[in-house]
Amino acid sequence: xxxxxxxxxxxxxxxxxxxxxPGQRIPTEHELMQTYGCARMTVxxxxxxxAGDGLIERRKRAGSFVRLxxxxxxxxxIPDIEVEVTARGDRYxxxxxxxxxxxxxxxxxxxxxxxxxxxxxxxxxxxxxRRISLTAVPEAATADFTVQSPGHWLLQAVPWTRVxxxxxxxxxxxxxxxxxxxxKGAACLVVERRTWKDDAVVTxxxxxxxxxxxxxxxxxxxx
Amino acid sequence: xxxxxxxxxxxxxxxxxxxxxPGQRIPTEHELMQTYGCARMTVxxxxxxxAGDGLIERRKRAGSFVRLxxxxxxxxxIPDIEVEVTARGDRYxxxxxxxxxxxxxxxxxxxxxxxxxxxxxxxxxxxxxRRISLTAVPEAATADFTVQSPGHWLLQAVPWTRVxxxxxxxxxxxxxxxxxxxxKGAACLVVERRTWKDDAVVTxxxxxxxxxxxxxxxxxxxx
DNA sequence: TCCCAAATTATGTCTAGACATAATGGATAA
DNA sequence: TTATCCATTATGTCTAGACATAATTTGGGA
Numbered sequence: 001x002x003x004x005x006x007x008x009x010x011x012x013x014x015x016x017x018x019x020x021x022p023g024q025r026i027p028t029e030h031e032l033m034q035t036y037g038c039a040r041m042t043v044x045x046x047x048x049x050x051a052g053d054g055l056i057e058r059r060k061r062a063g064s065f066v067r068l069x070x071x072x073x074x075x076x077x078i079p080d081i082e083v084e085v086t087a088r089g090d091r092y093x094x095x096x097x098x099x100x101x102x103x104x105x106x107x108x109x110x111x112x113x114x115x116x117x118x119x120x121x122x123x124x125x126x127x128x129x130r131r132i133s134l135t136a137v138p139e140a141a142t143a144d145f146t147v148q149s150p151g152h153w154l155l156q157a158v159p160w161t162r163v164x165x166x167x168x169x170x171x172x173x174x175x176x177x178x179x180x181x182x183x184k185g186a187a188c189l190v191v192e193r194r195t196w197k198d199d200a201v202v203t204x205x206x207x208x209x210x211x212x213x214x215x216x217x218x219x220x221x222x223x
Numbered sequence: 224x225x226x227x228x229x230x231x232x233x234x235x236x237x238x239x240x241x242x243x244x245p246g247q248r249i250p251t252e253h254e255l256m257q258t259y260g261c262a263r264m265t266v267x268x269x270x271x272x273x274a275g276d277g278l279i280e281r282r283k284r285a286g287s288f289v290r291l292x293x294x295x296x297x298x299x300x301i302p303d304i305e306v307e308v309t310a311r312g313d314r315y316x317x318x319x320x321x322x323x324x325x326x327x328x329x330x331x332x333x334x335x336x337x338x339x340x341x342x343x344x345x346x347x348x349x350x351x352x353r354r355i356s357l358t359a360v361p362e363a364a365t366a367d368f369t370v371q372s373p374g375h376w377l378l379q380a381v382p383w384t385r386v387x388x389x390x391x392x393x394x395x396x397x398x399x400x401x402x403x404x405x406x407k408g409a410a411c412l413v414v415e416r417r418t419w420k421d422d423a424v425v426t427x428x429x430x431x432x433x434x435x436x437x438x439x440x441x442x443x444x445x446x
Numbered sequence: 447t448c449c450c451a452a453a454t455t456a457t458g459t460c461t462a463g464a465c466a467t468a469a470t471g472g473a474t475a476a
Numbered sequence: 477t478t479a480t481c482c483a484t485t486a487t488g489t490c491t492a493g494a495c496a497t498a499a500t501t502t503g504g505g506a
Contacts, residue, residue: 002459028486039461041264044487052275060487061469169392169412169434187410187434189392211392211410225489251456262491267457283457284499449506458497467488476479 003038007046015055015066016159025063026056081207082152085120093119094149097179101134101141107201109135114150117179118207125213127179130205136197154195154203162196169211176208187211226261230269238278238289239382248286249279304430305375308343316342317372324357324364330424332358337373340402341430348436350402353428359420377418377426385419392434399431410434 001009014020027035032043047064050056058064085092097115104111111131118126130150132140136158143153170176170190177184189209195202224232237243250258255266270287273279281287308315320338327334334354341349353373355363359381366376393399393413400407412432418425 004459030486039463041462041490042460044489045459047487058487059469060467061485063486166438167390167412168438169410169432171408171410171434185394185408187392187394189390189412209392211394215389215391227489253456262493264460264492265490267459268489270457281457282499283497284455284501286456447506450504452501452503454501455499456497457499459495461494462492464491465489468486470484470486472481472483474479474481476477 003036004042004045004049007032007036007043008049011046011050012055016161018159020066022066024066026066028063080152080155081118081126082149085118085125090120091122093122094145095119096145099145104131104133106204107131107133107135109133112140114145116145116149118149120213123213124180124210126207126209127176128205128207130203132203133201136200136202150203151205158195158197158202160195160197160202164194166192168192170208172208180208180210182210182212189214226259227265227268227272230255230259230266231272234269234273235278239384241382243289245289247289249289251286303375303378304341304349305372308341308348313343314345316345317368317375318342319368322368327354327356329427330354330356330358332356335363337368339368339372341372343436346436347403347433349430349432350399351428351430353426355426356424359423359425373426374428381418381420381425383418383420383425387417389415391415393431395431403431403433405433405435412437 011020011026020026029040029043029047032046033040036043047056047058051058051064055067056064057067082092082094095117097117099112099114101110101112103109104113110133112134114128114130114132116128116130117124118128128149128151132150132154134141137154139157140150140154143150143157145153168190170188171185172180172182172188174184176188177186180186180188182188189211191205191207191209193203193205193207195204234243234249243249252263252266252270255269256263259266270279270281274281274287278290279287280290305315305317318340320340322335322337324333324335326332327336333356335357337351337353337355339351339353340347341351351372351374355373355377357364360377362380363373363377366373366380368376391413393411394408395403395405395411397407399411400409403409403411405411412434414428414430414432416426416428416430418427
């Protein structure tokens with residue numbers, strides 16, 4: 001591994017682990033070149049890399065700062081329903097229907113299995129089935145998901161490294177229609193998402209949205 | 224504008240304009256440092272930037288080459304239905320239902336308005352309504368969309384710089400249901416996409432997919 | 447003729463400087 | 477007290493070298 005790569009990896013790890021928190025200042029180029037005993041250009045390359053990836057923000061005279069969890073990047077990266085609902089000024093609530101731990105071959109190991117409903121202004125927005133690997137996130141066993149939604153909690157608690165989405169449309173079966181308070185056969189937008197940290201699956205979630213009330217957006221390219 | 228930025232912009236323009244074609248070799252660092260009269264590190268920074276953005280590929284001893292249109296990046300960038308269908312070994316066909324030119328305030332200027340159906344193995348997969356700005360893409364007026372789908376043609380013909388997606392679910396109204404050969408009220412996955420080249424909208428498209436036959440995928444993060 | 451070794455070439459990384467730029471914060475003047 | 481100027485500081489860009497690395501080409505020997 002090259003030196004500038006090692007520097008940026010070290011910093012990325014410290015950011016993802018939470019040691020360096022959003023908004024916090026990271027060491028200056030001069031401090032880092034002393035820490036690693038290298039030239040400034042090498043440190044500069046590492047920091048430019050992190051800035052390009054959106055992990056840090058660089059401000060002249062002020063220093064380099066850990067960026068807030070990217071909200072301006074493609075929404076499809078990880079939609080946080082709680083944040084989205086409250087951002088548009090609506091009242092948010094998550095209702096936990098069921099929680100149990102069991103073994104899951106898919107996440108190979110003990111798994112917390114949850115179902116629940118996301119409400120916006122007391123109207124059901126999405127029905128969620130989620131599995132969380134207790135191997136990858138042991139803290140999940142003691143978290144209280146009646147207070148905050150599992151998705152919101154996970155985003156704050158776990159530094160993920162990879163996400164995979166599948167988006168499809170589904171005619172609501174009776175079980176989901178009842179949960180969402182829509183007619184049986186109504187169009188639902190279904191998002192299935194797997195989230196990894198390094199090589200371990202952290203969580204697998206399937207969310208069915210009321211098709212008339214929700215849509216995903218994503219944009220790519222500069223500007 | 225800084226020098227390394229200017230170098231990478233110049234090269235990006237030559238790639239997007241088609242002067243430098245995929246697979247073709249671009250000037251070496253030494254040639255570029257002579258062209259721009261600067262140090263190698265400056266050229267190197269520009270080329271590293273382009274490589275990071277996936278526009279070129281760098282091979283030791285061989286040189287730097289224009290990359291093929293990104294197929295390994297998030298699928299959601301721009302799904303080319305024709306490529307997707309043929310990639311899984313199915314027979315693809317596009318049926319042009321209607322084509323007319325008119326003025327469109329949304330794309331401010333003369334616009335080619337198209338509707339058509341994408342078939343996979345002679346089964347309707349998607350109903351498409353598309354508008355193409357003839358200001359941005361005058362060649363579209365003479366293209367033959369009974370031979371290839373407009374989406375496929377545009378991807379090859381126009382160097383886009385920005386895309387915006389909206390994905391939603393819809394219960395098929397009679398007009399769409401008939402086109403797709405599904406029941407009225409069946410769940411459809413609707414993708415609306417706006418594509419820009421610089422500040423000009425190139426095309427706006429709305430595609431309704433048979434929800435049982437299609438889904439979008441996207442992945443983010445390393446590896 | 448075929449295979450291996452050496453020379454060549456282009457990129458990859460790094461250094462130790464330089465000057466530029468922007469923002470901050472304190473000192474000075476109105 | 478308030479406004480303005482200036483020094484400080486951290487990043488931004490650039491240079492002219494250096495050695496490393498990987499892959500191709502070439503030349504020679506079996």
